[in-house]
Amino acid sequence: MGRYDWRKPDYKSGILFLALGLAVCYFSWKIGLGSPAKPGPGFMPFLAGLLLAALSFALVVQVLLSWTVPTWKTNIQWKNILAVLATMIAYGLLLEKIGFVLVTLGFVILLMKVIEPQSWKRAVLGGMISSMASYLLFETFLKSQLPRSFLGFF
Amino acid sequence: MKEIIKILVLSLSLLEFSAGSLAAEEPDKYPSRPVTLTGAFAAGGSTDLTCRAVGSVAPKYFSQPIVSMPKPGGAGLVALQNLISSKPDGYTYHLGRPSEMSIAPFIEKMPFGMEKDFIPVGQVAQDRIVFSVHAQSPWKTIDDLIAAARKEPDKIKFACSSPTATTRLGLEKFCHEAGIKLAVVPFKGAAPAAIAVAGGHVPVLTSTVSEALTHAQRGDLRVLLTCADQRVKEYPDVPTAKEKGFDVNFGIWCTVFARKDTPPAILSKFEDLLKKAAEDKEFVATMTKLGSEPGFVSAREFAGYWAKERKWIGEIVRQVGLSKSP
Amino acid sequence: MDYYSLILQGFSIVFQPTNLFLCFLGCLMGTLVGVLPGLGPTAAIALLLPTTFHFAPVSAIITLCGIYYGAMYGGSTTSILVNIPGEAASVITTLDGYKMAQDGRAGPALGIAAFGSYIAGTLSIVGLMFLAPLLARGALAFGPPEYFSLMCLGLTILIYLASGSMIKALMMAALGLIIGCIGADMLTNVHRFTLGIPELMDGVGLIPLVMGLFGISEVLLNIEIQVKQEILKGKIKNLLPNLQEWKDSTMPILRGSLLGFLLGILPGAGPAIASFVSYAVEKRVSRHPKKFGQGAIEGVAGPESANNAATGGSFIPLFSLGIPSNSVMAILLGALMIHGVVPGPNLVQQNPDLFWGVVASMYLGNIMLLVLNLPLIGLWVKLLKVPYAILFPLILLFCLIGAYTASNKIVDVYLMIFFGLMGYLLRKYRYEAAPLILAFVLGPMLEDAMRQSLIISEGSPKIFFTRPISGTILVVTILLLLSPLLPKIQKKRQVLPLDKEN
Numbered sequence: 001m002g003r004y005d006w007r008k009p010d011y012k013s014g015i016l017f018l019a020l021g022l023a024v025c026y027f028s029w030k031i032g033l034g035s036p037a038k039p040g041p042g043f044m045p046f047l048a049g050l051l052l053a054a055l056s057f058a059l060v061v062q063v064l065l066s067w068t069v070p071t072w073k074t075n076i077q078w079k080n081i082l083a084v085l086a087t088m089i090a091y092g093l094l095l096e097k098i099g100f101v102l103v104t105l106g107f108v109i110l111l112m113k114v115i116e117p118q119s120w121k122r123a124v125l126g127g128m129i130s131s132m133a134s135y136l137l138f139e140t141f142l143k144s145q146l147p148r149s150f151l152g153f154f
Numbered sequence: 155m156k157e158i159i160k161i162l163v164l165s166l167s168l169l170e171f172s173a174g175s176l177a178a179e180e181p182d183k184y185p186s187r188p189v190t191l192t193g194a195f196a197a198g199g200s201t202d203l204t205c206r207a208v209g210s211v212a213p214k215y216f217s218q219p220i221v222s223m224p225k226p227g228g229a230g231l232v233a234l235q236n237l238i239s240s241k242p243d244g245y246t247y248h249l250g251r252p253s254e255m256s257i258a259p260f261i262e263k264m265p266f267g268m269e270k271d272f273i274p275v276g277q278v279a280q281d282r283i284v285f286s287v288h289a290q291s292p293w294k295t296i297d298d299l300i301a302a303a304r305k306e307p308d309k310i311k312f313a314c315s316s317p318t319a320t321t322r323l324g325l326e327k328f329c330h331e332a333g334i335k336l337a338v339v340p341f342k343g344a345a346p347a348a349i350a351v352a353g354g355h356v357p358v359l360t361s362t363v364s365e366a367l368t369h370a371q372r373g374d375l376r377v378l379l380t381c382a383d384q385r386v387k388e389y390p391d392v393p394t395a396k397e398k399g400f401d402v403n404f405g406i407w408c409t410v411f412a413r414k415d416t417p418p419a420i421l422s423k424f425e426d427l428l429k430k431a432a433e434d435k436e437f438v439a440t441m442t443k444l445g446s447e448p449g450f451v452s453a454r455e456f457a458g459y460w461a462k463e464r465k466w467i468g469e470i471v472r473q474v475g476l477s478k479s480p
Numbered sequence: 481m482d483y484y485s486l487i488l489q490g491f492s493i494v495f496q497p498t499n500l501f502l503c504f505l506g507c508l509m510g511t512l513v514g515v516l517p518g519l520g521p522t523a524a525i526a527l528l529l530p531t532t533f534h535f536a537p538v539s540a541i542i543t544l545c546g547i548y549y550g551a552m553y554g555g556s557t558t559s560i561l562v563n564i565p566g567e568a569a570s571v572i573t574t575l576d577g578y579k580m581a582q583d584g585r586a587g588p589a590l591g592i593a594a595f596g597s598y599i600a601g602t603l604s605i606v607g608l609m610f611l612a613p614l615l616a617r618g619a620l621a622f623g624p625p626e627y628f629s630l631m632c633l634g635l636t637i638l639i640y641l642a643s644g645s646m647i648k649a650l651m652m653a654a655l656g657l658i659i660g661c662i663g664a665d666m667l668t669n670v671h672r673f674t675l676g677i678p679e680l681m682d683g684v685g686l687i688p689l690v691m692g693l694f695g696i697s698e699v700l701l702n703i704e705i706q707v708k709q710e711i712l713k714g715k716i717k718n719l720l721p722n723l724q725e726w727k728d729s730t731m732p733i734l735r736g737s738l739l740g741f742l743l744g745i746l747p748g749a750g751p752a753i754a755s756f757v758s759y760a761v762e763k764r765v766s767r768h769p770k771k772f773g774q775g776a777i778e779g780v781a782g783p784e785s786a787n788n789a790a791t792g793g794s795f796i797p798l799f800s801l802g803i804p805s806n807s808v809m810a811i812l813l814g815a816l817m818i819h820g821v822v823p824g825p826n827l828v829q830q831n832p833d834l835f836w837g838v839v840a841s842m843y844l845g846n847i848m849l850l851v852l853n854l855p856l857i858g859l860w861v862k863l864l865k866v867p868y869a870i871l872f873p874l875i876l877l878f879c880l881i882g883a884y885t886a887s888n889k890i891v892d893v894y895l896m897i898f899f900g901l902m903g904y905l906l907r908k909y910r911y912e913a914a915p916l917i918l919a920f921v922l923g924p925m926l927e928d929a930m931r932q933s934l935i936i937s938e939g940s941p942k943i944f945f946t947r948p949i950s951g952t953i954l955v956v957t958i959l960l961l962l963s964p965l966l967p968k969i970q971k972k973r974q975v976l977p978l979d980k981e982n
Contacts, residue, residue: 134877
């Protein structure tokens with residue numbers, strides 16, 4: 001067995017999925033498995049969880065026995081990723097509170113500044129064009145009902 | 155930079171507060187804005203189409219447009235949450251069906267009470283429930299089916315669009331009255347259920363008039379009974395539950411609901427509109443094309459009926475074993 | 481039937497100025513909406529339905545069909561160009577289509593998608609014309625046991641979708657099955673894994689899942705590479721497929737058309753499954769299966785043809801039996817009924833104008849879409865030269881709006897973001913998302929069919945084998961599962977004599 005196997009990405013994800021699979025099995029069992037002749041609500045998820053757990057186990061074994069399992073740097077850039085995701089979540093939270101146009105404006109501006117900062121001019125211009133354009137497209141043209149802000153008209 | 159943000163946030167919140175403190179509207183000025191009519195089912199379905207039908211005849215009697223806004227999901231929770239969180243000013247209504255207004259409360263945990271939080275404003279139409287069998291079936295009349303079911307309780311299978319469907323409960327009530335027991339085979343949707351019976355895979359179908367129509371016309375389904383007091387137009391040769399002596403006059407109603415604390419003056423104005431819309435020729439024609447039965451029922455009359463209906467639905471739900479999930 | 485004169489009659493209806501204009505308008509609107517990530521045909525039709533209420537019945541249906549086809553064409557554009565599928569049926573196109581785009585072959589990819597869609601669409605309409613009543617009755621013969629077997633067959637296709645580690649692909653499938661179980665149980669209404677969120681009672685939506693897993697994750701991945709660099713490296717070489725690419729695509733297009741057509745007829749199957757199946761078939765019959773996932777044009781030609789052919793096929797149950805085979809058809813059914821047309825076997829006789837007018841409009845629509853889409857290829861390619869730093873907020877924006885407008889539920893937006901993160905992490909850890917989607921779509925259908933069948937048979941599993949159609953499909957499935965072993969045995973046999981000679 002290799003000395004640093006637990007650092008290998010497949011090992012980490014394998015363990016995670018193994019735990020997930022077993023958890024799914026447990027909760028499915030709690031809901032009720034029924035019998036093969038009369039499957040209950042937990043039947044299918046239990047089998048799926050079992051499958052996941054078994055396969056994850058096989059993956060982990062693969063790593064530990066070093067059967068040509070490669071290793072690579074996953075290199076996750078958490079800062080950028082979380083920033084973008086947080087902005088998107090904020091979009092969702094604020095969409096129905098301050099209305100479509102304003103949220104869109106803020107969203108585009110923010111993203112343009114955060115990841116690879118554009119000039120203020122570009123960001124604000126981009127923001128305004130995208131909110132107006134998407135408003136026209138979705139609200140006027142497609143008549144989907146987008147949330148309005150307290151301002152009433154958009 | 156930070157200063158700008160502070161100012162922005164401050165002004166936005168000021169605007170928010172000022173907008174919220176608008177005084178309540180005078181009933182005489184109502185309506186002064188478009189009205190939203192939500193539905194608990196997806197766009198293109200019969201509930202949405204009924205809302206749109208109301209919306210399309212409304213301009214004749216109402217000075218503002220009525221917009222259909224489907225809000226499907228959560229067995230009606232999404233639409234009802236939306237109604238509860240809207241202002242009780244008469245601009246948000248919900249076109250309810252028994253599915254989320256009468257049945258769901260017994261099956262799902264809902265953070266509101268039907269009687270406590272909602273008030274009916276008027277019924278505009280209803281769909282009739284019919285029971286059918288496959289055309290090759292040995293049962294030619296409903297009596298044949300009942301006799302066969304009595305011999306083998308819980309053996310004969312029936313298809314329905316979902317385990318909590320109104321059509322299913324209608325059939326269960328009928329079985330209760332007839333003293334028989336059928337076994338349920340739920341499907342995901344009315345079309346798959348009808349196909350399964352038309353194809354001969356499941357013997358019995360419970361559905362609305364329109365869901366069975368194309369199959370019946372094609373000769374793949376034989377309609378045995380309609381849950382009504384009078385013969386249904388689409389199936390003039392099919393006996394009604396009343397004729398056979400069963401008390402299953404249960405229509406899948408389309409009734410508009412509002413928040414209970416909406417000012418009564420505004421509600422009665424809207425009820426007026428609903429009455430005119432329901433009796434409008436164009437509306438009647440559209441509903442008939444959809445296979446629904448247009449007809450107005452006043453808020454008071456409906457409220458009385460609704461209370462009774464919820465009682466027996468609660469019993470059936472318990473009997474069938476569908477009560478609140480853990 | 482005198483098809484010739486009937487078709488002429490149909491064309492005479494379509495060529496009326498109003499209808500001609502509406503057909504074009506429908507195609508245009510459909511394409512635009514289809515290009516937007518997340519807004520597929522269902523959303524497009526649902527959104528644009530009210531505008532058709534005041535038209536005459538024929539005109540209304542012509543418009544709606546145009547929208548449907550347009551949305552299918554449009555969906556493949558974003559799949560190829562930015563790896564973000566426009567709807568579920570375009571997910572598979574991202575696998576090879578995007579790779580082709582990254583190699584500077586975006587033009588040929590888009591071109592083959594357009595041409596393949598056109599050919600498949602036209603062929604499926606021919607099929608619709610001649611075979612409608614016959615095939616529709618066949619669809620009725622599929623009951624729950626048949627669907628169970630069909631889904632089993634569908635899941636074995638998973639094996640062919642995997643391009644990397646089989647274990648990890650199967651793990652994704654298992655995960656997809658689990659996610660598919662989220663929601664209220666179809667038999668007992670028990671809540672499974674809903675974590676107390678009411679909107680999850682209806683299960684995870686396909687759109688948030690697909691957009692998050694493919695779209696959002698793609699953007700997240702690209703942000704970190706180098707935001708400054710353009711995503712499409714190198715010049716765009718040609719705008720149209722060259723001769724070799726045409727030759728390679730011919731059979732996939734034909735196979736995809738047939739496959740898609742047949743699968744479109746079956747209620748529930750639809751364009752998405754058709755595209756998955758086509759990909760698997762192409763990979764299986766290809767002489768160089770390793771090329772799949774690296775930019776094989778067959779991987780675009782086949783699935784794109786299949787999903788358009790399925791579109792045509794899905795009209796059959798609607799027009800001849802009045803049975804909607806997917807959600808788009810259900811909305812069309814409602815539209816038909818509003819206009820007083822009851823679809824059924826009598827439709828063709830009672831409303832020949834409607835039927836033949838619509839068929840003619842489909843031919844025309846396909847031509848219009850081809851003409852519309854080809855010049856647009858140049859436009860899209862130029863659009864991609866925009867620096868990613870400016871482009872990506874817009875892409876994310878459209879994904880967000882798309883997810884919201886598809887169902888008007890904020891929860892779908894959060895789900896999409898969640899799956900976006902999950903998709904990003906999955907890719908970092910070298911897992912493929914395609915098997916997950918397939919299992920997610922097929923799993924619930926398999927489970928429902930299984931439980932329904934067991935109720936009908938009162939617990940006996942024999943029902944799956946004793947019914948002719950179901951039994952046949954299951955046998956085919958088992959054979960398919962065992963077939964990978966056969967070549968190995970043959971190879972071994974060949975190797976030995978050679979060794980002996982040496």
